Amino acid sequence: MYTQGQAACNRSFFPCQDTPAVKAPYTANVKVPSGFTPVMSASESSNGQIANLSGDKDTYYFSLKQPVQVYLVALAVGDLKSADIGPRSKVWAEPSVLESAKNEFNGVVEEFITTGERLFGPYVWDKYDILIMPPSFPFGGMENPCLTFVTPCLLVGDKSLTDVVIHEISHSWFGNLVTNANWSEFWLNEGFTMFAQRRIMEEIFGKAYTSLETQCGLALLRQHMDDTGEDHPLNRLCVVIEAGVDPDDTYNETPYEKGFSFVCYLQHLVGDVQKFDDFLKNYVNKFKFKSVVAEDMLEYFHEYFPHLKEQDVANKPGFEFDQWLHKSGWPPYVPDLSPGKQLTDPAEQLAAAIAGETNAEVDRKIENWKTYQIFHFLDKLLERDSLSQSVLKNLVDTYPTIPQSHNAEILLRWSQIVIKNDFQEQFSTVKKFLKSQGKQKYTLPIYKALVKGSEAAHQLAKSVFEETKETLHINVRNYVTKILVSIK
Numbered sequence: 001m002y003t004q005g006q007a008a009c010n011r012s013f014f015p016c017q018d019t020p021a022v023k024a025p026y027t028a029n030v031k032v033p034s035g036f037t038p039v040m041s042a043s044e045s046s047n048g049q050i051a052n053l054s055g056d057k058d059t060y061y062f063s064l065k066q067p068v069q070v071y072l073v074a075l076a077v078g079d080l081k082s083a084d085i086g087p088r089s090k091v092w093a094e095p096s097v098l099e100s101a102k103n104e105f106n107g108v109v110e111e112f113i114t115t116g117e118r119l120f121g122p123y124v125w126d127k128y129d130i131l132i133m134p135p136s137f138p139f140g141g142m143e144n145p146c147l148t149f150v151t152p153c154l155l156v157g158d159k160s161l162t163d164v165v166i167h168e169i170s171h172s173w174f175g176n177l178v179t180n181a182n183w184s185e186f187w188l189n190e191g192f193t194m195f196a197q198r199r200i201m202e203e204i205f206g207k208a209y210t211s212l213e214t215q216c217g218l219a220l221l222r223q224h225m226d227d228t229g230e231d232h233p234l235n236r237l238c239v240v241i242e243a244g245v246d247p248d249d250t251y252n253e254t255p256y257e258k259g260f261s262f263v264c265y266l267q268h269l270v271g272d273v274q275k276f277d278d279f280l281k282n283y284v285n286k287f288k289f290k291s292v293v294a295e296d297m298l299e300y301f302h303e304y305f306p307h308l309k310e311q312d313v314a315n316k317p318g319f320e321f322d323q324w325l326h327k328s329g330w331p332p333y334v335p336d337l338s339p340g341k342q343l344t345d346p347a348e349q350l351a352a353a354i355a356g357e358t359n360a361e362v363d364r365k366i367e368n369w370k371t372y373q374i375f376h377f378l379d380k381l382l383e384r385d386s387l388s389q390s391v392l393k394n395l396v397d398t399y400p401t402i403p404q405s406h407n408a409e410i411l412l413r414w415s416q417i418v419i420k421n422d423f424q425e426q427f428s429t430v431k432k433f434l435k436s437q438g439k440q441k442y443t444l445p446i447y448k449a450l451v452k453g454s455e456a457a458h459q460l461a462k463s464v465f466e467e468t469k470e471t472l473h474i475n476v477r478n479y480v481t482k483i484l485v486s487i488k
């Protein structure tokens with residue numbers, strides 16, 4: 001059993017003012033059946049003695065002394081065990097996956113936290129634990145303080161998706177400590193967190209690798225905007241959420257990647273990476289434990305850099321802050337990703353060669369590629385209007401590790417390529433992937449692709465959904481139901 005508070009669901013968990021504008025510390029007593037263990041987004045917990053004067057050993061006490069917004073109060077109960085993965089971190093999981101979870105995260109989490117502290121200030125949440133969720137968990141991660149919930153899709157075996165945890169750790173400063181005051185300003189949480197994630201990655205993995213990862217993120221934004229149309233009202237940073245609309249229904253790539261691009265633009269205006277790092281550290285310190293809107297952040301930006309205010313950078317033609325916030329469309333500025341060319345060029349050259357667009361000799365070996373190079377390679381293949389059946393068969397024969405991968409990001413892209421090109425001999429791979437997980441980021445794009453595909457794709461969509469709908473999170477189930485309406 002688990003809760004998911006963000007965006008506005010904890011009102012069904014306990015009586016509360018379910019808005020990110022309100023923050024408070026909390027305590028809880030949780031009684032569970034014998035043999036089960038509860039965990040919460042709290043820094044302190046105890047079994048029995050403090051929780052219940054009757055000495056009931058199945059009642060647990062939890063406390064979080066730092067004030068948090070309501071959506072960050074989280075509870076999970078199950079047959080849960082823990083293992084240490086760092087000096088202030090444990091991983092919690094069901095016994096069957098505990099060892100693989102420990103191996104995936106052991107030794108890396110503390111480096112992520114300490115790098116974040118160096119860049120953005122003290123980590124104030126006392127501990128950082130990770131809970132491995134059931135496959136039905138609809139998100140990559142949920143940044144509940146002291147206890148991040150993560151999808152089991154991260155357990156690849158090679159630490160290649162641990163950057164998701166860097167993202168959730170970055171929320172410790174942007175989102176959990178300084179928070180969007182309402183869900184129209186969700187980009188303040190996610191845009192700054194994407195920027196913080198990539199700054200941490202740059203410090204640890206270097207600029208080339210981070211540029212490659214950023215390229216993959218912007219490719220997802222490009223796919224989203226192509227799918228919805230750039231002028232869609234949800235493709236602006238400050239969205240208008242009408243009364244009665246579930247904020248979850250406005251969720252997409254825009255607050256993440258367009259928000260990231262706007263923060264990069266602010267850094268570009270400053271011109272000095274260290275000075276901008278110092279600004280972010282001071283921004284966090286000024287607004288810690290508070291909820292803000294864009295105007296608060298930009299007012300402080302001008303206050304911190306008065307020379308930029310004098311230059312009226314907020315009204316620079318084509319890059320006006322007001323246009324950034326309130327106009328739909330592709331970001332008017334994206335960061336320079338040329339440092340990643342040493343990694344992106346081989347992937348792009350191989351994609352062009354496989355698609356038959358060049359006769360130039362290219363290195364076709366990918367065994368030593370970084371994982372994000374494979375993502376980029378598949379993104380480039382997906383961009384092609386069409387690929388022949390023979391090209392795809394040759395791809396499977398030459399690179400069998402792609403359809404056989406345990407990496408969900410690879411399988412997402414491969415599934416989209418298979419569906420787009422009606423490569424039916426690989427439909428079984430798509431089916432297996434859909435049945436293995438219920439993450440919204442993977443499930444919805446695949447169903448959208450199936451709906452646009454052939455009659456065989458339509459049949460696959462209907463049959464898999466019928467088999468899996470009871471295992472999906474209710475929100476994901478409802479979204480897929482809406483997607484499938486267009487199939488006759």
